[in-house]
Amino acid sequence: MKLMMSCGWRRCRWPPSSATSISNRGCFILHSVIRICFCLVMNGMVILLLTEPAPFAESLKRSNDEVGIPRSGSSNGLLYQRDLVQIELLVKDIKRKRSVYFIRVHRTFLWGEMGFYGINVVRVRNFKDFFGKEPQEGRSSGDGDVLEFLGLDLAPIMQASLRPSRIACSFRAVEILVKSITCVTKTHRFEEVSDIENLSKSLLELFRLDVPGMCVVTRRKLELQIDNTEVDARPGVAVETEVVAVETEVDGFIRLVVQIDRSFKDRDHDPEAEMIASGIAAYQELLGKYENFLCESPPEVLLLPGIVMRGTCPTFYLMRLSRKMVECVGQGRQPGFSTRVDQYVLPGLVPPSSWDAIIVPEHRAHIAQCLESLKSFIGTTYADEWMGWLHYFVIVSQLKKTVHASLSNPEKLFENTGMT
Structure with missing residues (x-):
């Protein structure tokens, strides 16, 4: 040559x-x-x-x-x-x-360096220590779609030639979820591309994590303030509050973030760090709403649940985010304290079959117990407390504006009461 x-x-x-x-x-x-x-x-x-x-x-x-x-x-x-x-x-x-x-x-940014900000992920092996309650056995008879999903034989999904329509489903929500599981299973087995967010969204909706006042959204836009710079921190799926007051724009309060694990295509991908970054961005967004619309002191600590979807297997997290740590991230300063993030992994998982955990009936039942227990962090008791305070702050802010405007014209203050 x-x-x-x-x-x-x-x-x-x-x-x-x-x-x-x-x-x-x-x-x-x-x-x-x-x-x-x-x-x-x-x-x-x-x-x-x-x-x-x-x-x-x-x-x-x-x-x-x-x-x-x-x-x-x-x-x-x-x-x-x-x-x-x-x-x-x-x-x-x-x-x-x-x-x-x-x-x-x-x-193109990859979330990874969490040690600088003192973020430590701690694995919790006991169900009660993580969720604060024992796992519930069985389901109520009213949730027929959930009972049908838990009783399905999903083993044929592992066959490459299977069509999702061959698995008979009585409920439309279960049928959509089975189709999503089939697509995601083929994704990490044959490295094809599919919409993994659809599986997460369908799973959350089937187990009623979109409790009253909440909605499940995909690819929610978030901006993370880090080192005085705005960076995209878009989660795959999120559960957020619905509109509280249109006039003050206090809506979209994120209560759960879900990140997708794509390490089957990119081994350097760190979905866990991405999920934590999305949680920090959600807290920063909430602080901004307090500052711009509520004129009240924001919460000093936020407990935010998160999920990382690895194929069809969820891993659960509880992020305890403090206002001081979030401010340090925004300014690029190293905090003098640590932030704990609890992690709960389904027991008995054996790689690489852990990607297909929802196919196994035992794992599927445990996933249902985890999702049911997760409602205590985003459901009626916890969410209503936050929403009640938000409603209160909005009403107080509007009342202050009304009184201030009425002082300049006292006649308007009594025009609706008939008093002179």
Whole structure:
């Protein structure tokens, strides 16, 4: 194989022939050494970018090079990327024997560095210690769709040629859920692409996690404030409150976040950290609503449940988020305390079949118990307390505005009562 190389104004061949001059051979060897050194230097720069991008970016900025690394991409942030770094080398002014290289780093954020902010995930093995109650045995007779789903034989779903319509379902909600399970099972088995969010949404709705006053939404838009920079923290699925007061726009209070595990396609994907980031963004959004519309002191601590869907298997979390920690994340400061996030994993899971946990009747029944117990954190008792306070603050704010407006015109204060 012959390779043409350019060196100076001459051209030489490799391997060199016997007629090739010594100077040409020397030029080729020198050129090859320069190219090898250049490749080694560039590889070192890439490795440096993948491990510590911030110091590298600052050094290049000081040398007037063009670098597209946002400030929040430092290694002490919650967001970090290792896999989607594209480096473009633009060579200019070749004719004048000068090459000007601009390094543009395009970064798609990956949640990962939680240790800086003192976020610790603790695995809780006992059901009661996590949910605060013993698992409920059985279901009420009124939930016929849930009973039908728990009694289905989903083992045929593992057959690649199975059509979801072959599993007979009496309830439309169960039929939709079975179709979603079939699609998701094929997804991680054959690395196909499907809408995993639909499975999570259908599962939450079947088990009535959209309690009165709540709704299940997909791809809820959230902005995470981290290191004085706004970053997208969109969860796959969320349970949020419905409209409380249109005039004050106090609505969309998130009570549960669900993140999708896509590590079957991307091993560096960290859905657990993404879920925690979504929870922090939800708390920041709530603090903003208190500041802009309620004129009252926001809660100092928020207990927010979360779920990571790994195939058809959910893992449950309870995030205890404090206002001080959330403010530290927004400002990029390291807090002097730790934040605990409890984790509950279904017992008896054996990889890699854990992706198909909902197919197994025992795991499916335990998932139902977990979802039923999860309502205590987002259901009537807990949600009504928050919603009651929100209603109270809204009414007080509106009353203050009415009284203030009436003081300037006292006649309007009694026009509806008939008093003069």
